[in-house]
Amino acid sequence: MIKIAKATVLNLHINGEYREVLVKPSDTLLYTLRNLLGLTGAKPGCENGDCGACTVLIDNRPIKSCLILTVETIGKRILTIEGLKDVPIQKSFVENWGFQCGYCTSGFLMVCHSLAQIHPNANDHTIEEWLQSNLCRCTGYEEIENAIKSILTGTVRT
Amino acid sequence: MIPFNFEYYKPKTIEEAVDLFNSLKSAGKKPVYYGGGTEIISMARVHNVHMDAVIDIKGIPECNVHEVKDGELIIGSGVTLTEIAELNFFPLLSLTIKRIADHTVQGKITLGGNLMGPIIYKEASLPLMASNSKVIIAGRNGKRKVLVRDIYDKEKGLNPCEMIVQIVVEDKFLNLPYAHVKRTKNEKIDYPLITIVGLKDEKKISFAFSGICEYPFRSPKMEDVLNNNSISVNKRIKKAITNIPGKILNDLNGSSEYRKFMLHTMLKEALLDFQEVE
Numbered sequence: 001m002i003k004i005a006k007a008t009v010l011n012l013h014i015n016g017e018y019r020e021v022l023v024k025p026s027d028t029l030l031y032t033l034r035n036l037l038g039l040t041g042a043k044p045g046c047e048n049g050d051c052g053a054c055t056v057l058i059d060n061r062p063i064k065s066c067l068i069l070t071v072e073t074i075g076k077r078i079l080t081i082e083g084l085k086d087v088p089i090q091k092s093f094v095e096n097w098g099f100q101c102g103y104c105t106s107g108f109l110m111v112c113h114s115l116a117q118i119h120p121n122a123n124d125h126t127i128e129e130w131l132q133s134n135l136c137r138c139t140g141y142e143e144i145e146n147a148i149k150s151i152l153t154g155t156v157r158t
Numbered sequence: 159m160i161p162f163n164f165e166y167y168k169p170k171t172i173e174e175a176v177d178l179f180n181s182l183k184s185a186g187k188k189p190v191y192y193g194g195g196t197e198i199i200s201m202a203r204v205h206n207v208h209m210d211a212v213i214d215i216k217g218i219p220e221c222n223v224h225e226v227k228d229g230e231l232i233i234g235s236g237v238t239l240t241e242i243a244e245l246n247f248f249p250l251l252s253l254t255i256k257r258i259a260d261h262t263v264q265g266k267i268t269l270g271g272n273l274m275g276p277i278i279y280k281e282a283s284l285p286l287m288a289s290n291s292k293v294i295i296a297g298r299n300g301k302r303k304v305l306v307r308d309i310y311d312k313e314k315g316l317n318p319c320e321m322i323v324q325i326v327v328e329d330k331f332l333n334l335p336y337a338h339v340k341r342t343k344n345e346k347i348d349y350p351l352i353t354i355v356g357l358k359d360e361k362k363i364s365f366a367f368s369g370i371c372e373y374p375f376r377s378p379k380m381e382d383v384l385n386n387n388s389i390s391v392n393k394r395i396k397k398a399i400t401n402i403p404g405k406i407l408n409d410l411n412g413s414s415e416y417r418k419f420m421l422h423t424m425l426k427e428a429l430l431d432f433q434e435v436e
Contacts, residue, residue, distance in 0.1 A: 001178075002168035002217070025166035025212075028199065031159050047159070048200050049263050061240075062262045067196045071166045072214065111262065132347060133262035 004071050012073060014039070015083025023070045030054045030065035033080060041081030041106045045135075052134030055107035056080045060118070062111045062133065081106035088151045089113045098147035100138035107134050112148045122152060160202045165211040172220060172296045172323060175213050179319055180298055182211050191215055191321045193236055193271030196263060207276060213321075215270065220323050231327040235270025239282070242269065248327060250336040251285040254355055257340050258282065260347050270322040273309065280374050281340075281353050283309075284366040287376040288357040289331035294324045307366075310373045334359055337431035339424045343411045351412050352420055356428045363432055365425075370417060371404035379403070384425070395425045 007024045014037070021036050030047070033039040033056070045051035047066045054065040057079040084090065089112045092098065099105040108131070115122055115130045122130075127148055136144065165187075169175040175191070182189040187210035192198060195214075201207040215221045221236035224245060231247050239255040243264065246252045258281050259267060272282040273293075285291075286306040293309055295302050297320035306325065308314040316322070337356040342348035350369040357364050362385040368374040379401040384394050399418055406414035 001170055001174055002166070002214075004167075005165040006163075024163050026160040026163045026202075028159065047203060049196055049259070052260075052262060055262060061265050063266055064262055067199050067263065067266055069166065069195065069199070069212075072195070072216075129256075130261050133260040 002071075002074065010070065010074060012070070012078060013076065014078045015080060021070075025069065025071050027070045028066055029056070029063075029068045029070045029073055029078070032070040033065060039080050039082050043103055043106060045103070050135070051104070052107040052111065053104050055110045055134065057110055057114055060114060062114045062130075064133075079110070081109060084109060084113060087113055089116060089147065092147040092151045093144075096143050096147040096150060098140065098144045100136075100140050104134060104136045104138075108136070108144055112144075112151075115148065116151055120152065122148075127152075160199065161205065162202070162208065164209050166214065167211060168214040168217045170217050170219075172218055172301075172321075175215060175218060175321060176296055176298060176319070178213055179321070183319065187211055189213055191270075191274075193268035193275075194238065194266040195271070196259070196267050197271065197275035197277050201276060215321060216268070218323075221270070223324060226329060226332075229329050231329060231332060233269055233325045233327075235273075235322040235324060236268050239264040239267045239269065239272070248285065248289075248332045250288075250334075250338065250355060250357060251282070251327075253336075253338050254285050254353070255282050257338075257353070269325060273306070273325075274316065274322060277349070278372050279349050279353070279368045281350065281368050283307075283374045284353060284355040284368055285336075285357065286325060286327065287366040287374065288355055288364040289327050289334075290364075291325055291327040291331075293322055294326065295320045296323050297321075307376050310375075331357065331359075335432065337428040339427050339431075341420055341424060349411070352417060352424055354421075354424050354428050356432065358432050363429075365428070367421075369411075370402060370406055370421065372407065373404070375403055377401060377403045384429070391426065391429055395422050395429075398425065 004025045009022050042065050043053035045053035049064050049067045055062050056065045058076050179189050189211040190209045192212035192214045216236040221234040223234040224237045243252045291306045292303045335358045340353040341351045352369040366376045380398040383398045408414040
C-alpha cells in the first residue's frame with residue numbers, strides 16, 4: 001500500500017526525465033508543476049476543471065492538472081507543453097493562426113496532440129467532442145479546429 | 159490549490175481499504191474513499207468538503223475490472239467514464255456518461271465516484287437503475303449486493319464505512335432499445351436541468367430521472383402510468399408528473415414549475431423515441 005501522510009519527496013517522470021520534488025498529499029499537479037518545478041506552461045484558469053488551460057498528458061491521455069493530485073501520478077508519464085517539441089500540431093497552430101492571446105494555447109495543444117496520436121482518423125464529431133473540453137475566451141475556435149484538421153488532412157472523415 | 163492537507167493512501171486490496179477506513183475513523187479522523195477525485199478536489203478547493211485522509215481505490219484490481227463474463231457486464235468502481243464509453247458494452251450507459259462533464263474530465267471521473275460523489279445528479283446511475291443493475295459493496299462485514307436504485311436509500315444504501323467495488327449489469331439489458339434526453343440551463347456541457355433515460359424490453363419501458371429531486375430515482379408509480387397505453391400520451395405524462403416521488407428542486411437552474419414543464423416536453427420526446435407518440 002502506498003502511504004503518504006506528510007510532505008514527501010517523489011520521483012516523478014516528467015517530459016522524459018525523472019524529477020525529484022517535495023510534495024504534500026493535497027498538492028494538485030498544477031500547483032506542483034508551476035510552483036515547485038517551474039513548469040509554467042500549464043496555465044491556471046478556473047482551477048475547477050472547466051477551462052482546460054492546465055491540460056497535460058498523463059500516459060498520453062489529456063488530464064486537467066487542477067483536478068489530479070500529484071501523488072496520483074506516481075509511476076505515470078507526465079507530458080507538459082514544455083516537453084512537446086517540434087510536433088506537427090505546434091506548426092499547424094502557427095500556420096492556421098490557432099491562437100490570439102495565447103493563454104489557452106498550451107491546453108489546446110496538449111488535447112490536439114493527444115487526439116492526433118490516439119485518433120489519427122478522427123471525424124468531425126470526435127474532434128468536436130475532444131475540443132469541447134477547452135475554452136478560448138478570444139473565441140478562436142474556428143482557427144483551432146482548422147489547425148487540428150490540417151494535421152489530419154487526408155484522413156479526416158466528415 | 160487545496161487549502162488544507164490530508165493523508166493519501168493507495169491500498170492494493172479491498173480488505174486493506176476497508177480496514178484502513180475503519181482504523182482512521184476509530185482514530186478520530188475523517189477518511190473518504192477516492193476514485194477519480196474530481197468532485198472532491200474541486201469542492202475541497204473552496205472548503206465545501208473536508209477530509210483528513212483519502213483512500214484511493216484505483217490500485218485495487220477488483221475495482222479496475224471491465225468485462226462481460228457469464229452473462230453479466232462487470233464494471234469496477236475505479237473504471238473511468240472514458241473507458242466505459244470507448245469499450246461501449248452498454249450503449250445507453252456510454253451515451254449517458256458522454257454527457258457528463260467534458261471529454262477530458264471523463265478520463266478522470268470514475269463510475270464509483272459519479273455514483274457516490276457529493277454532487278446530487280449522479281447521471282451514470284440512470285441507465286444502471288433502468289436496467290435493474292446491482293452494486294457490490296464492501297464493508298466491515300464483508301461484501302453485499304444491492305440494487306443500484308437502493309444505494310441512495312438510507313436503510314438499504316451504503317453506510318459511510320462501505321465502498322463500491324463493482325457494478326453488475328445482466329447482459330440481456332445491454333442492447334435493448336433506449337432513449338436519453340438531457341436539458342441544461344444554458345450550455346451543452348453542464349449539470350442537468352433534467353436528464354431522463356428509458357430502456358424498453360418486451361413488456362415495458364423503464365425510466366430513471368436526474369435533476370428533478372435531490373437524488374436520482376426510478377419510480378414504479380410513474381412507470382406504471384407512462385406504460386398505460388389505454389390513455390393518451392399527454393394524459394399519461396400529466397399523471398406521471400403528479401407521482402414524482404419527492405420534493406421537486408426549485409433553484410437557480412430552474413423553478414419547480416419550470417422543471418415540471420420541461421419534464422412534460424422531455425417525456426414526450428423520450429416516448430417519441432420509442433415510437434409511443436405518433
